[in-house]
Amino acid sequence: MTRVVSYNILAGGYSLREKGAKRTEQLLKIIRSADPDIVGLPEALNPIKFEGLTVVEEMAQALGMQLIEGGQTGSNRDYRTALMTRLPILSVKNHVRPGVLTRPLLEVCVEERSGQQLTIFVIHLAASFNRRWAGNHIRMREVREILNILAPFRAEGKPHILMGDFNTLAPKDDFTASALLKYVMRLDTRRKNIALQDGHPHLDSVVPRRLRFLNPVFRAVGQSDLLCKLFDLAAYFYAPRGPIRLLKEHYIDCFRYLHPHEQGFTCPAAAPAGRIDYVFADPTLIGRLEMCHVMVEGEDGFLGEHASDHLAMAAEFGLLVAPGVPSTPADNAISRT
Structure with missing residues (x-):
């Protein structure tokens, strides 16, 4: 099976109010508890340059994973994405769209233990909450562009996952x-x-x-x-919900598919108010989806709120489609409503 984790580690894992103190060990307590093969990091690299290894470099070394950094954002104030994996990497690409995507879409293709290819896309959509509906329009623009980038994968039936911090709610989700x-x-x-x-x-x-x-x-x-x-x-x-509604026309919201009635709040970790972190799978993977949950705590009961302002989202995919997979529940089916 293949385990993936999407985790916004807050400011690249640095506590800027504590003079740049690192949260490496706290974050590792959360990540290690999932024993992931792939970790997507929407807020991985801090634009402020600190001495020594970065937090994500330290984590990758501690986990025995390869680290792939996302592309430059075009702003010296934006955090960059990254991905860590223990699986063989087949290809890497950063989709840079100045004026369209606030941050580049990171694409990493890996080889699973079965020999299958799986492509992971990591994104961090714009927040811009103080811009009211203009912020939502920015995220809608970003999602449309992401769907365009992923269109060839859908057309060719290539297994792929889109995950990260989407800074927006899903239709009908509590807030x-x-x-x-x-x-x-x-x-x-x-x-x-x-x-x-x-x-x-x-x-x-x-x-x-x-x-x-x-x-x-x-x-x-x-x-x-x-x-x-x-x-x-x-x-x-x-609260605007258009970006997730648009994504669900083409992709499966893994958490909502398995947990139609749970809140699954991911942010803020210390006072969960809504779900803005997601793992989306293309329909070819849904028969392999075995687990998806919010990581409220990590090793030895260590609380996620002490590691980041987001809770991590973990999902697990079996290597082969199991026979007799039940059909998608009506509430979770890809729809255009």
């Missing part, structure tokens, strides 16, 4: 926006007006400029259970 709001406000309190691009959200990063006069109101929401419920209800209907 506890009040938990996210409380989390951001706690970070703002600890931030103390320090201008630090540390990967963590802050209130101005999620509230559009023209609505920032409402920040005192948002702070009041977290102090009232009733206001939290109303805020959650409004946010559920307001």
Whole structure:
């Protein structure tokens, strides 16, 4: 079987509020517990240059894996993607689309133990939450381009997986926006007006400029259970979901396929509010899908919230299609609704 993990490790595994302290060991406790063959890292390489090996280089060495770095982003403030694997690498390609993809789409083809070829794509879609629906339009543009890049794989029936941090919700998924709001406000309190691009959200990063006069109101929401419920209800209907709806026209959302009624929240790890990290499989792989779950904890019960602001997503694919595979449940089928 082949085990894959998608894991946003936050700022390349560095704690910038702690003078660049590395979280290598904490992250390894999470990753090792899955015993993965492939690890996709949407936020792997920090644009700030630190001395010595990077966190991902240290992790790759500790895990006995090869490290493939994603392409340059064109901005000195963006984090780059990467992938680690213990499987033989057959090819690597970075799909750079200036002005279309915020970060290049990383493509890595590996050879599974059965001799089959499997191609992994790792992406980190734009956040731009404070740009309201403009942020959603950016992600929609990115997803359309990704679907164009992956079109030949679909046409030729080549097994492939798309995973990473998509910064958006899936249709019908729950969203506890009040938990996210409380989390951001706690970070703002600890931030103390320090201008630090540390990967963590802050209130101005999620509230559009023209609505920032409402920040005192948002702070009041977290102090009232009733206001939290109303805020959650409004946010559920307001939150854009188009990018995932578009992807599900062509791909299987592995977690939702196996867990039609579980929340599966992945972010923020310390106060899970929504699911924005995904493993998508092309339909040729669905008969091989055996497991997909959110990694709340790692080795020795180590909590994921102490390693990153995202929880990792793990999936496992058998090497051969098992006989008598049940048909896709109606709620999880690829649809155009």
